[in-house]
Amino acid sequence: MKVDGKDIRTIWLDKDLKVVKVIDQRLLPHEFVIVDLKTVNDVINAIKEMYVRGAPLIGVTGAYGVYLAVLTCPDKTIKDGYLIKECNRLKSARPTAVNLAWAVDKVLSEVLKVNTSLKIDAARKEAARITDEEVENCKKIGEHGLCVIDKISGRKRGDTVNILTHCNAGWLACIEYGTATAPIYAAFEHGMDIHVWVDETRPLNQGARLTAWELGKHGVKHTVVTDNAGGHLMQHGMVDMVIVGADRTTCTGDVANKIGTYLKALAARDNGIPFYVALPSSTFDWILRDGLKEIPIEERDPDEVRYVQGLVQGTTKSVLVSPVGSPAANFAFDVTPARLITGFITERGICKAEEQDINRLFPVH
Numbered sequence: 001m002k003v004d005g006k007d008i009r010t011i012w013l014d015k016d017l018k019v020v021k022v023i024d025q026r027l028l029p030h031e032f033v034i035v036d037l038k039t040v041n042d043v044i045n046a047i048k049e050m051y052v053r054g055a056p057l058i059g060v061t062g063a064y065g066v067y068l069a070v071l072t073c074p075d076k077t078i079k080d081g082y083l084i085k086e087c088n089r090l091k092s093a094r095p096t097a098v099n100l101a102w103a104v105d106k107v108l109s110e111v112l113k114v115n116t117s118l119k120i121d122a123a124r125k126e127a128a129r130i131t132d133e134e135v136e137n138c139k140k141i142g143e144h145g146l147c148v149i150d151k152i153s154g155r156k157r158g159d160t161v162n163i164l165t166h167c168n169a170g171w172l173a174c175i176e177y178g179t180a181t182a183p184i185y186a187a188f189e190h191g192m193d194i195h196v197w198v199d200e201t202r203p204l205n206q207g208a209r210l211t212a213w214e215l216g217k218h219g220v221k222h223t224v225v226t227d228n229a230g231g232h233l234m235q236h237g238m239v240d241m242v243i244v245g246a247d248r249t250t251c252t253g254d255v256a257n258k259i260g261t262y263l264k265a266l267a268a269r270d271n272g273i274p275f276y277v278a279l280p281s282s283t284f285d286w287i288l289r290d291g292l293k294e295i296p297i298e299e300r301d302p303d304e305v306r307y308v309q310g311l312v313q314g315t316t317k318s319v320l321v322s323p324v325g326s327p328a329a330n331f332a333f334d335v336t337p338a339r340l341i342t343g344f345i346t347e348r349g350i351c352k353a354e355e356q357d358i359n360r361l362f363p364v365h
């Protein structure tokens with residue numbers, strides 16, 4: 001994607017092949033800072049503290065974390081046991097997005113297959129392959145999702161299509177295009193009249209800070225709304241469809257995504273509005289069947305709820321919102337049951353949120 005005219009991805013390997021570069025997303029939209037990750041600890045910290053976030057990007061960062069584990073291994077024989085331990089540390093950096101374990105395990109398995117002298121190359125190549133595959137998958141999600149938007153646009157005789165999204169499932173959450181935003185960018189490129197309602201997404205405001213920023217940079221019409229506005233907008237015919245991303249999807253179609261997604265799905269169902277989840281296959285957890293019971297929901301520092309970050313006289317600052325001493329709880333994700341989801345937009349096409357139809361698109365997993 002372009003930032004101020006320059007093509008940029010959310011993660012890349014520096015020319016010397018020793019440093020992984022990422023955007024520090026904690027500082028957006030007011031500061032654009034690139035950070036160097038040189039060790040496994042740097043990668044774990046970047047994922048935990050959310051310099052990088054969003055399921056596909058967390059996965060790819062984890063993949064490069066395995067590369068750094070091999071590259072910086074203190075023992076030149078690069079023992080399997082050491083790598084497996086480092087990979088376990090990487091996988092536990094954040095619990096909900098399944099892409100992290102998926103990508104780490106993929107790189108690890110390539111590294112374990114080859115002799116010591118080939119391990120660095122094997123890790124780098126697999127991390128790069130996963131990165132390119134995620135880019136390609138997001139591009140295809142855009143193409144498939146475009147058809148859905150096109151139909152709505154046709155029904156509205158070219159009138160503005162209003163799409164509501166939650167959190168940031170944009171290119172910042174991925175490598176390019178995004179998942180929920182890929183169909184939006186595709187529709188925009190095709191000259192369709194679209195407008196995006198951007199949920200602010202408390203507590204960390206990924207919608208207000210990140211989705212609004214990237215849509216703005218791209219020139220897509222959008223409006224930031226409070227998290228609680230969606231139901232009202234839907235009741236008054238101001239939303240034609242909802243598209244969100246996913247952090248983990250069971251083989252039966254339940255979806256974990258940013259906290260508040262479930263409430264949007266309920267409101268969409270009550271108002272007869274299509275509710276789509278855009279996801280690459282790396283977000284499927286093929287083992288889990290019951291999202292509510294089985295998907296681990298991350299609980300983060302309550303201070304993320306108590307404080308809000310923003311620009312104060314040109315400097316990014318945190319301010320305390322709640323009374324000093326009031327307890328807060330910070331559940332980072334919720335689960336939307338399959339029954340509330342109109343369909344999945346995947347790299348292989350669109351399917352229902354049902355095991356049989358998911359298996360039609362993904363017979364082998």
Ligand code: MRU
Nearest residue numbers: 053054055167169173245246258
């Ligand atoms: O806590 P975050 O910012 O990592 O949560 C991100 C989300 O919930 C996204 O909506 C999800 O990962 C889909 S990203 C393509």
